Amino acid sequence: MTRTKTRDRANEAPAEPGAVISIRGLVNRFGNQVVHDGLDLDVRAGEVLGVVGGSGTGKSVLLRTVVGLNPPYAGRIVVLGEDTAAMSEREWEHLQQRWGVLFQSGALFSSLTVAENIQVPMKEHTHLPKKFADEVTALKIALVGLPPDAAGKYPSELSGGMKKRAGLARALALDPEILFLDEPTAGLDPIGAAAFDTLIRDLQQSLGLTVFMVTHDLDSLHAICDRIAVLVDKKIKVGTMAEMLADPHPWIREYFHGPRARAAGIG
Numbered sequence: 157m158t159r160t161k162t163r164d165r166a167n168e169a170p171a172e173p174g175a176v177i178s179i180r181g182l183v184n185r186f187g188n189q190v191v192h193d194g195l196d197l198d199v200r201a202g203e204v205l206g207v208v209g210g211s212g213t214g215k216s217v218l219l220r221t222v223v224g225l226n227p228p229y230a231g232r233i234v235v236l237g238e239d240t241a242a243m244s245e246r247e248w249e250h251l252q253q254r255w256g257v258l259f260q261s262g263a264l265f266s267s268l269t270v271a272e273n274i275q276v277p278m279k280e281h282t283h284l285p286k287k288f289a290d291e292v293t294a295l296k297i298a299l300v301g302l303p304p305d306a307a308g309k310y311p312s313e314l315s316g317g318m319k320k321r322a323g324l325a326r327a328l329a330l331d332p333e334i335l336f337l338d339e340p341t342a343g344l345d346p347i348g349a350a351a352f353d354t355l356i357r358d359l360q361q362s363l364g365l366t367v368f369m370v371t372h373d374l375d376s377l378h379a380i381c382d383r384i385a386v387l388v389d390k391k392i393k394v395g396t397m398a399e400m401l402a403d404p405h406p407w408i409r410e411y412f413h414g415p416r417a418r419a420a421g422i423g
């Protein structure tokens with residue numbers, strides 16, 4: 157992990173008790189462009205948190221920063237009790253096994269079958285015998301609602317929805333505690349998106365996951381999110397749907413009271 161600039165922690169708000177992710181004073185910048193400027197966020201254990209914001213406000217950058225793909229310019233990120241800037245490579249590798257990530261496109265390896273894709277993290281982080289790895293793979297395939305014969309298919313042979321499910325199965329390969337989802341319903345038709353929402357909610361409840369979900373999908377926010385984190389003014393405002401509906405910030409008002417919100421039964 158890249159070490160971030162140290163900052164004065166005396167004025168830092170303490171992490172919420174039970175938070176599985178606690179972010180304080182996060183700054184991300186690219187050249188002169190400041191994307192996050194002193195952002196604080198606590199993600200509670202067992203919640204589905206929906207992260208929304210205008211295009212280019214830094215939702216994906218935030219997700220990528222928490223999972224270590226984007227070194228922050230400044231700030232502190234504590235995940236599952238571990239300060240990510242103060243870890244050895246070995247500790248970092250261990251921590252990474254405790255979460256799964258589903259990127260927007262599914263990010264499957266096109267030259268590998270679904271089963272082989274799911275086994276990538278297993279091979280990288282464990283020494284499971286092949287027979288056992290195959291059994292776990294079959295379980296994950298069933299868990300995400302794919303038919304057993306999907307195991308031997310290549311990504312090009314799958315529909316958009318099946319690709320997402322395969323990506324989800326791979327994200328769940330190591331039995332994570334946290335699931336990061338980047339626009340999971342993007343590109344799906346409304347019925348496919350609703351089915352995927354239900355799947356995420358069911359998995360979150362049955363596996364006790366904490367879900368950090370970047371989304372544009374107001375239906376998903378309404379259907380499955382416990383709280384909503386809105387990226388505005390380079391920081392985050394977090395609250396329930398009822399709190400968002402009462403928030404006077406102009407972007408939040410427009411988003412949660414606009415025609416798309418009304419179509420989703422919000423506002």
Ligand SMILES: Nc1ncnc2c1ncn2[C@@H]1O[C@H](COP(=O)(O)OP(=O)(O)OP(=O)(O)O)[C@@H](O)[C@H]1O
Pocket residue numbers: 186191209210211212213214215216217218
């Ligand atoms: N590696 C990078 N180098 C330079 N600029 C970057 C990099 N990654 C992201 N950015 C910039 O940071 C800003 C935030 O990007 P990000 O992808 O997080 O936005 P977003 O909120 O997810 O947007 P969208 O909803 O459109 O996907 C954008 O202006 C983007 O161009």
